[in-house]
Amino acid sequence: MTHFDRGASRRAFLKGTAAAGVAATLPLSSAFGASFPERNMQVYVPTREGGGADRNQRAFAGVWKKYLNTEFEAAFYPGAAGRVAYEKYMGLAKADCHELIFGNMGPEVLNWVVEPPTFDLNDFMYFARVDADPGIVFVKRDGPLQTIDDIVAEGKKRTLNVGVSRLAHPATLGMLALGRHTGAQFNPIPLSGGKNTRAGVETGEMDFGALPAGGIVNRPKNFKVVLMFTHKNPLPDLSDNAPTVNAKFGTSLPDLVAGARAYGIKKAAIEKYPDRYKILTESLLKVFDDPEYKEAIIRTKAPWELIGYGGPEECATYAKAMTDIGKDYKDLLTGKS
Amino acid sequence: MEFDPGLFIELFTRMFGFWWVILPAILLGLVVGAIPGFSAANTIIILLPLTLSMDPEIGLVFMVAIYASSRMGAGIPAILVNIPGTAGAAATPLDGYPMTKQGRSHQALAISFVSSVAGGLLTTIMALLAMPWLSQVAYYLHSVEMIVVMLFGISLIASIAARDTLKGLIAGFFGLMIGLIGADVVYATPRGTMGLLELYDGVPLIPALVGLFAISEAFVVIERRSILSDEGQRLMEEAGWAETWEGVKIACSKWWHIAWTSIIGLVIGVVPGAGASIASFVAYQQSRTYSKTPELYGTGHVEGLVAPESANNGVTSGTLIPLLVIGIPGGATAAIMLVVLQYHGVTVGPDLFNDKPQLAYAPFTAMAVTYFLMIFTILPLARYMSKVTVVSTTYMAPIIISFTLVGAFVSRDYMFDMYLALAFGVIGYVARKTGYHVAAILIGVILGPLLETYFLRALKMSQGDIMVLFSSRLGNVLWVGLFLSVGLSLYFEKRKKPGNADDG
Amino acid sequence: MADDTKSGGSEKKHIGADLVIPAVALIFALYYFSTILDSPWTAQVSAFFIGAVLITLIAVFVISGLLSVRRGEADLGLQRLTEPLSFMPTRAALFALTLSFIFFVEWGGFTITTFVFVGAAMLLLSRGRNWKFILALSAVLAIGGYFLFVYAFEVRFPKGPFELLMAQVL
The missing domain is CATH 3.40.190.10 (Periplasmic binding protein-like II)
Structure with missing residues (x-):
């Protein structure tokens, strides 16, 4: 076990508490001017806190925020095998590139095979896979x-x-x-x-x-x-x-690939703000080369070998492959044979 | 995982040195536990940036202290205003609130605090000493056995229904039916959701709890100036430290009751996925079954308060056992603790006890120290907390409605959940006015989906063979226990019926 | 919970109100069944079992109730739900205020809506007495609630004018 210097720890705790208090009072968005991002990034997560997606997203966003000069706020909507998060995201999120979804493509694409969503799947796309x-x-x-x-x-x-x-x-x-x-x-x-x-x-x-x-x-x-x-x-x-x-x-x-976690976005956001989308995609690529990211992943005991970038095309190809095999087994997935 | 007294003395001494983390965490835990919708799990998540920045050991102590104290905090509004802070305290108002109405809230709080602390402390020490064996519980209580455990809890509906059998059973089965709303756990087929995506995962517990207990109570209570009876009001005016002390003495005299009901909590807590709500219902039901005065339950009976409070604190230590011994968290808060530990590079599981024994045992020693410090922190507050009950309903009802609606929202961040809480409020109001027990509905809503999950899992595993329910030796022993328990309960009920008029 | 089915000094029991919960339960059970008719067995088995018991219980309850009506021991009056009658307007107004609170909180944000709701509800229940105290108390509760829920616990409530202003100030 790590033996700690209690005096130093107490100071660190108090310092941490004070720092957290001060940080909370800073208007983050105004601190960085009006360029993108103008406010904190919001990430919809279709699984529970503490799950694989949370762990990956936390580690990734923890470094990505450095390049975007903003904070990431995650909201978890594990409802209906992730459906709620997607419906919420497509229904409520602003199409201004500040709001993303971070999910596990495989199982979530298979959801739509079992029962299509209420929104048009063509209005949505995954643009950055972070692991395989x-x-x-x-x-x-x-x-x-x-x-x-x-x-x-x-x-x-x-x-x-x-x-x-x-x-x-x-x-x-x-x-x-x-x-x-x-x-x-x-x-x-x-x-x-x-x-x-x-x-x-x-x-x-x-x-x-x-x-x-x-x-x-x-x-x-x-x-x-x-x-x-x-x-x-x-x-x-x-x-x-x-x-x-x-x-x-x-x-x-x-x-x-059972865990292919990726960031997704409304296509309308890309069409409306191509410059913002470019900032997003360019900055996120830097994360993969950042030693801090590798450190964060290794710290969570997740194997670094599984981390790897996949672009929009790779995401689309994977999603299609999953959809096809899902259709093949649809009866077994729905219990209606 | 061998017992080393030197190590434990060192650990306890060390933990007392962390009083400066534990005390603020206790206060925070009490507050978040008392507000429906907030819980140790979501508080730890909110404070994650702070927790992650702490040393792993301090972070762990902080989380454990919030966890243990929030469990106790949830019982406070359950006793004082009939609103359980979490589903784990849903059985607390059954006897806690009648005590309040009788002007015995000081006593009730003191009894609840002592039962929680004693139950928590006892099970924490048991967990420390018997961790390797206790962790084995999860290897024996599989789906089939858990079905029977759930039925122990659900059979409480029958006990509640004892006064008006048909109404009680209708309320309970209505609750169970509501509990079946949502996608089935095997094929995720949506059922009874009225097309609302928000109900896909079933009826969320906090809005149901807020509606059935808090909102409906607020609508009923406006008929009176105070929630207290006239006699209760007189008693409250005279009440002082003596009543608190009386409560402590009463609780201490129930030490055996505290012990065995907290052990029920500990054992149920060890099973991943079970939780405080089932444990407190099972403990309440068992307490009632083996009581000499079952007819007094629900009228402000001490054992009826001791049982759920001891049991839900027993769960707290129980859920940490599978986390530490096999690396599988027993509940939501334990799962968040796992995230924090992993962030610091600590791998939980059997190796932790060899590699870093101090850290492996730290959660339990921290919990024991928390419970110890908690009794001195909270007991003096009982007297002041009780004053809430003398607030006029003119002020109380609007505060209850607005703040508990926030709680309904917080658990999932859905506006929908506030409307849902109001809908449950209307159901609760009608139920209260017409003699249907809201607790029976809530037991159905809470335990119904859990029972169904285990039931469907067992059936899917046996490919539809219903005889799977009687396929395990331990399961069969539990079935016999269940039948004995329900049978005895009915027998005692029948024997007591003529000539019992004492309503506590 | 008092379970006195007689009221108003009448000799007959008013059991109409007692039938509300069974009626709601029955309608819900039938609706539920309609949603699972085409579903796999896993979705049906628990519901059909619990629903069947529920419907049987309701049937026994309703039949025994109707028999007591027939015997002249009871009537289908709804009094138990509404008595004491003098509180019904207040209760209806409180319900309307609660519904408005939920409806308007999306635009007004937590603090202002809570202030208005708590103030209005307390004034309603006190019949306008102590209005100065009530307004002060509502303000303290709303602002206290803001600091507790929105500021400290970061509850993701919809933000209204007050929250937006405070975000700039703090």
């Missing part, structure tokens, strides 16, 4: 199933319960595709979020789980990764060199 976290299959470190071969073999004898974050999720689709290909019986159980899914596998209620890699590889004592749903394993050391699905089973699944 592969969908994986994982088991409990000391559990009875230890490899993907164990899982498939056992799945041919009995139906295995697979803990997943939600049904409309790239990692779930990966499991369903694997089951279809191998003939193993997998029963995905949606547990509302990564935290509960890890709990389900850890406590043995689930036979194994399928999630993005980020929340699993940093818990090597608890879990072991046994399969990746991407073409390449970007984390060989952290994942016991887990095989990729296509290499192992000869499938031709698309890259099922």
Whole structure:
């Protein structure tokens, strides 16, 4: 444990409190003049505080604010698997480039496959992906199933319960595709979020789980990764060199990146303020090269290898791939077969 | 994770040295706990920039102190004005508020404080000593077992319905039906949402709580000058320190009750996803079942106040156990603590006890010290807090309405939630006026969706086989316990019925 | 909660008001069913079970009520909901004020709307007495509320003229 100098800590605490008090009284927007941004950036987050998106957004915005000379305020709307955040954003946010959304593209695009939103999807776009976290299959470190071969073999004898974050999720689709290909019986159980899914596998209620890699590889004592749903394993050391699905089973699944967190924006904002959009995109690129960002990511124990920029085209391609595979499994996702 | 007395003495001494963090955090926690809509979790989030700038150990102490004190704070308005500060205190007004109306608010507050502190302290120490074993609870209480635990809580509806069975059950099942609004947890099919996206995730608890308890109370209470009965008013005028002290003595005499109901809270708290509301309902229901005077519950009975307050403070220590031992937070506040710890590069989980034992045990020692300091901070305030009850309803009702509506808004930042609170206020008003118990409706709204979540999960896992409900040995033991508990409750009720007129 | 179904000195029970909650519950249950008819079983199973019990309970309650009406022991009067009658106008006005508070807070912001609501509601309940004290108290509460909720806890309430002004001043 870190032993602290109590006197110094108390001073730091009081200083911190005082600084926070003073900072709160400063009118931030007026301090930086009228150029963009004119006020704090507002970010709609479609998941809960403390989740993967929150962690990534906090780390990213913590550095991005340096280049934009403003503060970021995040508002969390985890309602209806993220639908509420998107509906709120499209309904309420001003199209002036100050208000963005930061979500996990895969599961959120799949929402629209299950049920279209009330707004026109053409009015919205993702413009900057900040990470690409592969969908994986994982088991409990000391559990009875230890490899993907164990899982498939056992799945041919009995139906295995697979803990997943939600049904409309790239990692779930990966499991369903694997089951279809191998003939193993997998029963995905949606547990509302990564935290509960890890709990389900850890406590043995689930036979194994399928999630993005980020929340699993940093818990090597608890879990072991046994399969990746991407073409390449970007984390060989952290994942016991887990095989990729296509290499192992000869499938031709698309890259099922389960955590592809990205900033999204109203297209109207870009059309109305192209100069502001340019400032946004140029400044955010600097974040990826900033050592402070790497430090912040590493501090959260998230693997730096998963961090990577993806532009608007890459985001659109990914969103389309997810939509297509989602349509293929629509019946299973909606329970209406 | 071996017991090392030297380490614990050092830790406790160290924690007392952080009194300058703990005391302001206690006061802050009491305030945010007392205002519906605010909670330890969202306060810690609001203060995140400050918490993250602190040393990890100080930040942790700060968060733990807010967490523990907010739990106690939530009981204060529940007792004084019939408005639970959080869903975890929803069972507190059942007996706390009748005590207030009788002019015994000093006593009620003192009983609540002592039960909370004693329950919290006891379970914190138990958690410290028995963490490795307690953490195993989560490995045994799966969906099937949790269904039965939820039913223990829901069976409280039947107890409440004891006075007017049909009305009580209608209120409870109406609440359960309202609780089913929202997307189902498996296929996310929206149900009963009236096309409102705001109801997709179900009925938000704070607006329901604000409406059913606070708004409806405000509309009813304007008929009288004071919330106190005439006798209550006389008692309040005479009340002084002696009543507070009396409350402490009464609470201390219920030490065994505090002990076992807080342990219910501790065990339920360990299960990720369960929480203070279920624990306090289960504790209340169990307390009533095994009481010699079940008919007095709901009339300002001491045990009816002791049970939920001890239990919801037991949950506080319980939720930290899975966080620290297996790295899985037991509740929302614990999840935020995890974010802060991760930010500082602290990985929670079994290794923490080997790598940084002081930091691993710090939350519990901090919590124990918080509870210890809290009793001295808060007990003297009971007398002054009680004065709220003598405020005329002319002033009280508008303040309750406006400030609790803010609370309804705060939990999700939706304007919609204020309208929803008002709608629940109307339902609550009609219910109160016509003898339907609002607590029965609220139990349904709170526990219904939790029960359904576990139920659907169990059914999905068994692929629709209903017999899954009886597939686990522990589950079956719990089923027997449930039937015994409900059966005994009905039996005692029946035996007591003739000739009980004492309404406390 | 008092459960005296008799009122006004009449011998008959007025059970009309007692039927309001069951009626609302029944309408809601039927509406709920209509939303899940085409849904997968997971969406239906709990609702059909709970709804069936609820409807059965309501049926028993209504039938026993109607039987007591038939026997002449009760009538369908709504008195229990409205008594004491003298408070109904005040209560209706307080309800209207509350609804206006929620409606106008979007434009007026927290502080001004709270001041107006608390002041008006207190004046209503005091029938205009102590108006100076009430206005002062409302101002203190609204400004205190502003500092507590908007300033300290940063509640994301819609901002009105007062909040915008304070943002410039502070």
